[in-house]
Amino acid sequence: MQDGIVTTYNKMIELKNYGSVLIVKDTKSLRVTVNDILKTLQDKPVIYLNLTNTYNSLVSNLKKDGLKINNILFIDCITRLAGGNVSDQENVLFIKEPNDLTSLGIAISQFLKAYLMRKWLVLYAFSILKIYNKEDIVLRFIQSIFESASASNAKIVILSTKVKNESLIKKMTHFFEKVVMEIE
Amino acid sequence: MKTEDIEKITTAFKDLPEHWLLLFVINAEDYLEKNMAVLNEVLNQEDTVGVYVTLNRPYSLLTKILEKNNINTDKLFFIDCITKTLGLEKDNKKCLFLENPQNLTNITIAIDEISSVIPSKNKLLLVDPMGTLLIYNRAETVSKFLHILTGKIRVLNLNGVLFATEKELDLEFANQLEQFVDKTVDLSK
Numbered sequence: 115m116q117d118g119i120v121t122t123y124n125k126m127i128e129l130k131n132y133g134s135v136l137i138v139k140d141t142k143s144l145r146v147t148v149n150d151i152l153k154t155l156q157d158k159p160v161i162y163l164n165l166t167n168t169y170n171s172l173v174s175n176l177k178k179d180g181l182k183i184n185n186i187l188f189i190d191c192i193t194r195l196a197g198g199n200v201s202d203q204e205n206v207l208f209i210k211e212p213n214d215l216t217s218l219g220i221a222i223s224q225f226l227k228a229y230l231m232r233k234w235l236v237l238y239a240f241s242i243l244k245i246y247n248k249e250d251i252v253l254r255f256i257q258s259i260f261e262s263a264s265a266s267n268a269k270i271v272i273l274s275t276k277v278k279n280e281s282l283i284k285k286m287t288h289f290f291e292k293v294v295m296e297i298e
Numbered sequence: 299m300k301t302e303d304i305e306k307i308t309t310a311f312k313d314l315p316e317h318w319l320l321l322f323v324i325n326a327e328d329y330l331e332k333n334m335a336v337l338n339e340v341l342n343q344e345d346t347v348g349v350y351v352t353l354n355r356p357y358s359l360l361t362k363i364l365e366k367n368n369i370n371t372d373k374l375f376f377i378d379c380i381t382k383t384l385g386l387e388k389d390n391k392k393c394l395f396l397e398n399p400q401n402l403t404n405i406t407i408a409i410d411e412i413s414s415v416i417p418s419k420n421k422l423l424l425v426d427p428m429g430t431l432l433i434y435n436r437a438e439t440v441s442k443f444l445h446i447l448t449g450k451i452r453v454l455n456l457n458g459v460l461f462a463t464e465k466e467l468d469l470e471f472a473n474q475l476e477q478f479v480d481k482t483v484d485l486s487k
Contacts, residue, residue, distance in 0.1 A: 141476040166445075166477045171452040175315045175480075196449030197410070212445075239477050245441040277473040 129154065132292040134260070134270040138283060139296045141275050148238045148273055149179055156182055159233040161225045161268075163189040163218075165242035168198065169206045187225045191218065213246035215255045222259060226266035235263055237272045241279045249282050260289055299331055303485050307332075307339050310483045319451055319458040321428075321479040323472070325486040326463050332485045333426065333461060334367040340422060340459055341373050348374045348422040349412045349456075351405065353430035356381040357393045375416065377408045400434040402443040406450055413454050423451055423458045428475060429466025441474055448478040 129135050129151065137147060152160065164172055169190040176183055188206040200208040207221040226233065237259075243252045256272070263270050272290075274283065287293050310320060324332045341348060352360050357378040364371050376393040383398045394408045413421055425447070431440045451458040460479065464486035467475070476482050 141473060142482070144477075166448075168449055168452040171315070171317060174317070178315050192445070192449035193453055196446055196453045198449075198453030242445065242474075242477070245438065245445060245474075275473055275477065278470040 129271065129292070130269075132269070132290075134263075134290045135272070135292045135294065136283070136287060136290040137271065137273045137294045137296075138276050138279075139273070139294075143296060144239070144273050144275060148236065149176070149181065151236060151271055151273075152176065152181055152186070155234050155236075156185065158185060159229040159231060160186045161189065161222065161233065161235045162186050162238070163191070163222070163236070163240075164238045165191055165212060166239045168193045168196070169208070187228065189218070189221050189225070211246065212243055215243075215247060215251065219255065219258055219262070223262045223266075226262055226268050231267075233266070233268045235259070235268050235270045237270070239274065240272050241274045241282070244279065244282065249285075252282060253285055256286055256289065299328065299335060303332060304335065306483055306485060307335050310336075310481065311339060311343070315480060317452065317455050317457055318481070319448060319460070319479045321460045321462065321475055321482045323462050323464050323467070323482065323484050323486050326465050328485075329427075329463055330363070334364075334369065336459065336461070336485075337364070337369050337424070338367070340424075341370060343420065345418050345420040346373060346422050346457075347416050347418040347420065348424055349377060349409060349416070350374050351377045351379065351409070351423070351425045353379050353399050353425070353427060355426075356384065356386060357390065357395070358386070358388070375412050377405065377412065379405065398434060399430055402431070402435065402439065406443075406446060409447075409450060410454070413456060421454070421456045423456045424461070425458075426461040427466065428460050428462045429471070432466065432468075432471065437468075437471065440471070444474060444478055 139147060169188050173183060189209060190206055191209045191212045193200055194208050195211045209217050209221060222235065260270065276283065322336050340346065357376050361371050377396060378393050379396045379399040381387050382395050387395045394412065396404050396408060409423060462475065
């Protein structure tokens with residue numbers, strides 16, 4: 115059940131209290147927020163799906179921002195799509211393209227099972243999925259992620275911009291315990 | 299140009315990751331002046347060699363404008379998506395002429411080809427202006443292209459500068475572009 119929509123939310127630490135959080139912000143703030151969340155969760159196992167950046171670039175940026183990445187498992191949906199060379203690594207799974215939601219779902223489940231303890235699934239810029247998939251398909255995918263997370267003792271944070279995503283966000287909000295809206 | 303804009307351009311290139319991708323949003327009235335100021339700043343960086351994807355100015359005209367503005371074109375290769383549509387193609391070793399801005403796959407192939415032969419480690423891709431893609435393609439197609447293009451810039455370890463005119467950008471397109479880049483520099487005010 116949705117706990118409420120708040121307009122100001124600066125204490126990322128508070129997020130740890132919720133099983134699922136949806137954060138909707140403008141692009142610039144969203145980028146800062148996701149790093150704040152990852153900093154807050156540095157001592158926790160995190161599965162991080164970033165739909166706007168490649169694994170190598172992402173790792174380089176996170177390190178530059180002083181974040182430890184030891185506890186993060188990455189899912190990369192861009193490198194293969196952009197023709198980059200990928201090699202198997204323990205902490206990253208490369209998905210062929212963002213319309214392959216079956217592979218994406220399997221990758222998430224695989225990583226969720228990799229940690230036995232309480233873990234976090236952080237999904238950044240999820241609305242990019244809408245470029246490749248119909249809205250109802252994305253919605254069903256999100257629902258399936260919730261089911262996997264619930265079965266694996268995982269908490270979920272999804273971050274998105276609002277522009278042109280109002281309809282999807284509206285349909286999704288009831289999945290979350292906490293919805294954070296900070297639109298300028 | 300306002301001092302504030304000059305300062306924005308200078309600081310835009312500071313405190314960036316090893317490889318970066320920037321979006322410059324410029325007002326139509328001062329587009330050329332600000333566009334040249336950005337080029338001047340970025341091409342002055344050591345060892346930079348750029349690939350300039352021009353979507354609305356033919357290569358022959360663009361090089362004249364660049365030279366007039368004291369931009370060193372020796373440091374640039376070009377992908378021209380407009381000349382052929384005007385039937386004005388002339389062979390040139392520094393420029394690849396593509397059929398039109400509609401064939402987005404060809405643009406990415408051309409970027410791959412040119413960037414692979416540039417010897418410098420500090421390779422730069424410039425795309426100018428992004429909004430033109432929306433004239434020739436459906437918004438959905440452009441969105442996918444942007445995702446792949448920005449991914450390719452990162453996969454190839456290029457640095458990237460994307461230019462856009464404020465008025466050509468609808469809210470959704472601007473929002474997507476902003477999500478794909480490391481930093482947006484607003485020079486439109």
